[in-house]
Amino acid sequence: MCGIAGVFAFDKNPARVTPERLGAMAAVLAHRGPDGDGFFVDPQHHVGLAHRRLSIIDLCGGGQPIANEDGSIQVIFNGEIFNYVELRDDLRARGHVFRTATDTEVLVHLYEDAGTDFVHALNGQFAIALWDARRRRLLLARDRPGILPLYYRQTECEVSFGSEIKAILAGCQPGDRPAMHADSLRDVLTTWAPISPSTMFEGVFEVEPGQLVLIDERGLTRRRYWTWQLAHPDEARTGRADDLADELLHLLDDATRLRLRADVPVGAYLSGGLDSSVLTALASRRAGAGLRTFSIGFDDPALDEGPYQRVMADAIGGTHSTICCTRADVAAGLADAVTATETPITRAAPVPMSRLAGHVRSAGIKVVLTGEGADEVLGGYDLFKETKIRAFCLRDRSSPSRARLLKRLYPYLDFTRLQPAALLERYFGALDTSLDDPAFSHRPRWNTGGFADTFLSRAFRDRCSPESPAERVLARLGSSLEGLDVFGRAQVLEARLLMAGYLLSSQGDRMLMRHSVEGRFPYLDHRVIEFGNRLEPRLKMRVLDEKFLLKRAARSLVPAAILRRPKQPYRAPDAVAFFGASRPAAIDAVLDPANLHASGCFDPDRVARLSQKIARAVETRQPVSHRESAAWMGIVSTLVWQRQFQQG
């Protein structure tokens, strides 16, 4: 992966596309591409392109920008086109001449033949900026599920863009830096991510997953080329489970095969769960004993999955290493993580992922396979089970035995062990919501997140729009949920909102690229996604057995201990990590009442009371409420974000 940035100048003002400006935009992306840089400026000053390279394919000859035969098409690109070998063979057969051995070069030749439809031929993860000199048009494109980031900012005179928002900021004139987008802060605190295409910065937007943005002298237009779409229940695929499991395994194997294509060694993350175990098993079949696997461990046994990681590592026989993450590591790593995510975070989960990526890089590995996407595609999340149980409860509100099912949902979380079913029933809203609510699945989570509103200052609330984050989500995604059952709606919301906006970004690309490591996601091969999206729901979750089809496919691949283990989602110590001896001075500084006042976002008195309550709970070894922990993390990370992106 790499970093890209650039400017399209509507007014063709040379001052907009100077080498100095492009150099500044590229410099802040050096972590994404430490192996070199490249630039292009259109002679008529319409466009400037900047690229930072992480060399993965064609190490010696792959500098960007890359052009077509006559130089009329220039491309800079972050990502990988995994089917580039097949595409290149086909393009050569049609007369195209290649100067490099890169995957990048297929883009310019495909575009020559197919125009904007070229994206449909790509199997990959990508953020592309392509300049068509004949049409005087800049094309920005992002991959289907949103693995790689791409942002843009449009003013009257120009469009600037970058892989990370810091590149756009680096190209801003003094006094022209975008302010905080108030609604996006509320959205992050409630739903874990800004609601696409908005970001935490006023006037800065993301190219949405599966979208093209076309820019020429007439302006900017957006065009969607792919959507995460489930089959209507009446049109879903059925069939013998074993046949479909074989088909799934074949797809995953091919997706893994393509993602092992590199001129550098490829490693794999191993969480101890089913998803990464399947991938490492498939990869080790091809890489043999040379496969390097990497895991994160925790000194808290409630969070650590070491025993299962070792089971799988022993089964494949490669070289395995683990790096441990303590509460002190989490506390120390928050500020750096927020610099990378460019958005506040309500959980500390990204921080250990950054630590893991750093460990991978120090081991000399630039690329890892990783299992994100399996839960969304194949029905793995506990939220999906929760949704089914809540719907089941609603069909007989008087049944106490139905309500007791709720207690089985999250055995690893303190609060569910402690609480009688009646209280859980109310918490999960089993009696409070209707199955007709398009957001039925996500209301409890959004209610938890919405608790953070308690701590917003009155002045900040006045800056926000009147509609709630939930209303904004449904305004954006509501039409995608029509015709789906409650399970299907849960999947679409999770894939389009949380996976793209948080998991692949804050916990994925940003933490990997912070350490110049490329992640590759076989479960997000668009063929796997489309296969999963056509499946009948019971093949994904059979009653309450999650990822039923994946488990069936994996029977011959992974040890029984991995197949049988209860699902344990990846978690890190959250607010508790910051209470005690391990809190960095920088965190104390942002929580100082004077800084809270200056921030303008939060009520200092209420924040202080929240901190005191959590401190008391930690001192007396009482569990900290999830919503209070999430609110505190959101507040502190916002304050850190303001220091890094709004002040100085």
Add this chain to the structure above:
Amino acid sequence: MLTFNADSLRLTVRQYILANHLFTDDPSALNDDESFQESRIVDSMGMIQIIQFLESSYDIKIHDHEMVPEELDSVNRIVRLVARKQRAA
């Protein structure tokens, strides 16, 4: 341990809810009839914290069948529950 006095009980419960679940000392922020869960003042974890506070403050035991919104979901409901238990003691 606090001894029972209706006005004192109401004041103590209000102060506890305001400080620990509304994070304010502004009395106008809490209505005695307001449902904690409908207003999202308290989630189910918070309800457990309230139960622990009441049991330790008034030396009472709140049984499983009493851990329901009908008994605990507002200041008034809590006052009635504790008062009933104190009278029975």
